[in-house]
Amino acid sequence: KAGVTQTPRYLIKTRGQQVTLSCSPISGHRSVSWYQQTPGQGLQFLFEYFSETQRNKGNFPGRFSGRQFSNSRSEMNVSTLELGDSALYLCASSLDGVLTDTQYFGPGTRLTVL
Amino acid sequence: AQKITQTQPGMFVQEKEAVTLDCTYDTSDPSYGLFWYKQPSSGEMIFLIYQGSYDQQNATEGRYSLNFQKARKSANLVISASQLGDSAMYFCAMRESGSGNTGKLIFGQGTTLQVKP
Numbered sequence: 001k002a003g004v005t006q007t008p009r010y011l012i013k014t015r016g017q018q019v020t021l022s023c024s025p026i027s028g029h030r031s032v033s034w035y036q037q038t039p040g041q042g043l044q045f046l047f048e049y050f051s052e053t054q055r056n057k058g059n060f061p062g063r064f065s066g067r068q069f070s071n072s073r074s075e076m077n078v079s080t081l082e083l084g085d086s087a088l089y090l091c092a093s094s095l096d097g098v099l100t101d102t103q104y105f106g107p108g109t110r111l112t113v114l
Numbered sequence: 115a116q117k118i119t120q121t122q123p124g125m126f127v128q129e130k131e132a133v134t135l136d137c138t139y140d141t142s143d144p145s146y147g148l149f150w151y152k153q154p155s156s157g158e159m160i161f162l163i164y165q166g167s168y169d170q171q172n173a174t175e176g177r178y179s180l181n182f183q184k185a186r187k188s189a190n191l192v193i194s195a196s197q198l199g200d201s202a203m204y205f206c207a208m209r210e211s212g213s214g215n216t217g218k219l220i221f222g223q224g225t226t227l228q229v230k231p
Contacts, residue, residue, distance in 0.1 A: 031216070031217050032217075033217040033218065033219070035219075042221060042222075042223050042224070043205065043207075043219075043221035045217075045218045045219065045220070048216055048217025048218060049217075050216070050217065055216050055217060056214065056215070056216050056217050056218055058218070088157055090157075090159060092159070092219075094217070097216040097217035098216060099145060099146070099147050099166075099209055099210075099211045099215075100147055100164070100166055102149070102161055102164055103149075103161070103217075103219060104161060105151070105158060105159035105160075105161075106158070107156065107157060107158045108157045108158065110157070
């Protein structure tokens with residue numbers, strides 16, 4: 001089975017711009033979660049999508065949004081980029097996102113905001 | 115309050131020796147899951163091992179085992195026979211039960227492991 005894929009792998013943007021990141025889960029996985037990883041804050045949960053619905057959300061401003069399509073592929077969008085948004089964005093998929101489900105991660109998108 | 119604490123920012127181990135990476139957690143939820151992931155310098159998080167709060171036995175996966183001490187709220191990862199390829203960052207993570215926790219892992223700050231030849 002193919003693993004989780006994320007595109008693009010690297011992005012450079014300037015402050016004020018917006019960006020869209022894409023994630024394709026493992027075939028058959030319906031839950032997709034997004035995380036932000038920074039040296040200062042570590043790994044933080046952004047949100048989770050299941051069956052095209054946002055089912056859970058972390059403590060991030062409204063500039064961070066996402067969506068999921070009928071084939072479970074997910075995108076996340078960050079509007080009005082700030083310098084502090086520079087991070088590695090990781091997507092993870094699992095069957096249902098429930099307690100015992102293992103999340104499998106993609107390679108990440110490294111976003112640099114100048 | 116930190117829910118997952120990894121007190122060892124960095125560790126060294128000699129190749130072929132065993133190493134224990136510490137993880138303590140804090141939750142009032144009786145039902146939870148504990149995960150360990152490895153993150154090489156490439157960035158991808160690789161799943162290693164899972165332990166459920168109700169599991170009676172410690173989890174094992176190849177060279178990885180989890181020393182689960184529920185009363186002490188600790189879930190230490192033991193890597194036996196370390197290899198050079200084990201050099202990476204290791205994260206302990208927890209998922210709690212309940213509808214408000216679907217798809218959400220809480221991570222510790224990580225431990226950087228370096229294996230010396």
